[in-house]
Amino acid sequence: MHIPHEIDVIIVGGGKGCHEILLLFEEYQPRNMRLNILGVADLNPKAPGIRYAREKGIFVTQDFRELFERFPQADLVIELTGDEEVLEKIYRLKPKKTKVIDHLGARLFWEIIALFREKSFCERRLAHMESLNITIELICHLAHELRNPLTVVGGLVRRMAKYPQLPKELEEHVRIVEEQVNRLEQVIRELTQVAKPLKLKFVPININELVKKVCEEFRPLLPPNIKLQTNLDPEIPEIYVDPDLLREAVWQVLKNAGEALQGQESGNIRVETKLCYDVLAIVIVDNGPGMTKEVLEKATLPFFTTKPKAPGLGLYLVQKIATAHGGNLYIHSTPGQGTVVAIELPLRFVEIIVPPV
Numbered sequence: 001m002h003i004p005h006e007i008d009v010i011i012v013g014g015g016k017g018c019h020e021i022l023l024l025f026e027e028y029q030p031r032n033m034r035l036n037i038l039g040v041a042d043l044n045p046k047a048p049g050i051r052y053a054r055e056k057g058i059f060v061t062q063d064f065r066e067l068f069e070r071f072p073q074a075d076l077v078i079e080l081t082g083d084e085e086v087l088e089k090i091y092r093l094k095p096k097k098t099k100v101i102d103h104l105g106a107r108l109f110w111e112i113i114a115l116f117r118e119k120s121f122c123e124r125r126l127a128h129m130e131s132l133n134i135t136i137e138l139i140c141h142l143a144h145e146l147r148n149p150l151t152v153v154g155g156l157v158r159r160m161a162k163y164p165q166l167p168k169e170l171e172e173h174v175r176i177v178e179e180q181v182n183r184l185e186q187v188i189r190e191l192t193q194v195a196k197p198l199k200l201k202f203v204p205i206n207i208n209e210l211v212k213k214v215c216e217e218f219r220p221l222l223p224p225n226i227k228l229q230t231n232l233d234p235e236i237p238e239i240y241v242d243p244d245l246l247r248e249a250v251w252q253v254l255k256n257a258g259e260a261l262q263g264q265e266s267g268n269i270r271v272e273t274k275l276c277y278d279v280l281a282i283v284i285v286d287n288g289p290g291m292t293k294e295v296l297e298k299a300t301l302p303f304f305t306t307k308p309k310a311p312g313l314g315l316y317l318v319q320k321i322a323t324a325h326g327g328n329l330y331i332h333s334t335p336g337q338g339t340v341v342a343i344e345l346p347l348r349f350v351e352i353i354v355p356p357v
Contacts, residue, residue, distance in 0.1 A: 005033045010071055011049070012064040012090060013080030013103070014042030018049025021078070021110055022056070038071045049080075065093055074098050078106050147188055154181040198324045200242040207345075208232040208273055210243060211282055214250045215271055222258055226267040233273045236280055239347055241325055246343075249321040252314040253284045253341045260288035260339065279327070282343040291333040299331055318343065 011018050018040060025035055040053040041064035050060050061067060064086070067074070072095050079087050082103045090100060101109065157178045160166070166174065212230060219228045254269065261267030272283040291299065300319045318341075319329040326346045333339040 006036060007033050007075045008036050008038050008071065008073055009076045009078060010038050010064075010067045010074045011040045011053075011078045011080060012042075012067070012086065013082070014040045014044070014047040014049035014053065014060070015080065016048055017080045017103075017106070017110070018042070018047070019052050021080070021106065022049060022052055024110065038074060039067045041067050064090065068093055068095060068098075076101065079103055080106055146184075150181065150184055150188065154178075154185060157181055198242075198245065198320065200245065200324055202240040202242060204238045204240050205243050206238055207236050207241070207246075207280060207282070208234070210247060211250060211271060211273060214247055214254070218251065218254045218258075222269075223262075225265060226258065226261050226269065228254075228269045228271070231270065231272045233275055235275055236273050237347065239280065239345060241345065242321075245321045245324070246345075249318045249343055250282060250284070252318050253343070256314055256341075257284055257286040257288065257339070260286055264288065278347050279344050280347060281345070284341045285338065287338040290335045290337050290339055291331075292335055296331060296333050300329065 011021070022037065022040075025037065037053070037058050039059035039061065040049055041061050042050045043062050044050065045060075045062060053060050059067075059070065061070075074095065075098060077090055077094055077098055077100045079090055079100060079102045081087075087100075087102055094100065157174060160174050161171075161178055211232060215228055215230055222228060250271075254271075257269045261269070268287050270285045272281075272285070274281045274283060300315045315329070315331070322329040322343050322345070328344045330342040330344065331339065
């Protein structure tokens with residue numbers, strides 16, 4: 001049985017870098033060694049790394065010399081302050097057997113681990129997407145087979161709903177059936193739109209006018225306690241896009257934001273357009289509950305949803321539309337602080353052959 005070599009570590013510098021490294025150590029442990037974080041030192045008791053270490057029960061102090069006194073057995077010091085004077089003192093005061101990784105070495109170490117983490121995530125995502133190919137093909141076939149009988153049922157139910165002398169009990173039953181038929185038709189439309197290849201029709205449009213119109217159409221659907229504001233950069237030029245698909249993408253993000261704010265006493269959605277070098281971005285910000293890291297990681301996967309009775313296709317479709325335009329979809333979310341979604345589009349005309357999935 002392989003027993004990993006244990007290394008006792010102390011960290012000097014409790015800022016953002018310390019916080020990130022502590023998170024990385026939780027997610028990734030080397031195969032041949034086990035890292036034990038003994039303590040963290042920083043002059044600022046409210047530094048993010050210090051706060052996180054305290055939450056995890058790791059010893060914290062404002063004087064790094066106390067770490068040497070308390071943990072003379074430490075094998076490694078990771079210096080993250082970036083201060084050469086602090087680094088010099090560490091070399092002078094540390095126990096003889098204790099090794100040092102300075103802030104440059106720590107940054108390299110952090111970048112390597114981050115690359116491994118990103119590689120692992122991409123491999124998992126690729127495997128998941130490959131397994132979804134067959135699923136989506138099957139769903140597309142089923143949607144096609146269901147559409148015709150559902151059209152017949154929907155037509156009959158809507159005709160029945162118009163009968164002037166329906167009994168009240170039957171009228172209620174017909175209403176319920178009609179609602180469920182409408183819901184199924186919407187699901188089939190979304191499934192078909194997601195599964196089939198996108199056929200883009202590029203035309204030059206004013207992005208601000210498109211975004212403004214979508215917001216005007218969406219605003220009446222929001223309850224009075226949710227405000228929708230726009231801040232559109234007047235310097236945004238005309239670009240080539242498919243207006244119908246881009247309108248659908250913006251609508252889906254607004255819909256998600258509105259649903260996230262349901263149940264709050266008050267809510268705000270802010271829609272902005274921004275120029276950055278050779279790309280422009282449509283940015284939608286809400287002050288809702290936000291998403292955890294686990295949910296955010298899966299947010300754009302098809303059929304993933306945290307909402308009851310939702311197909312989980314909205315953000316997947318938005319990402320597909322953004323990619324089809326040669327752009328990207330970016331999502332940043334923090335629990336308790338809301339979500340930022342950015343649809344990034346190239347200013348130059350880009351025609352891309354879009355794969356089915």
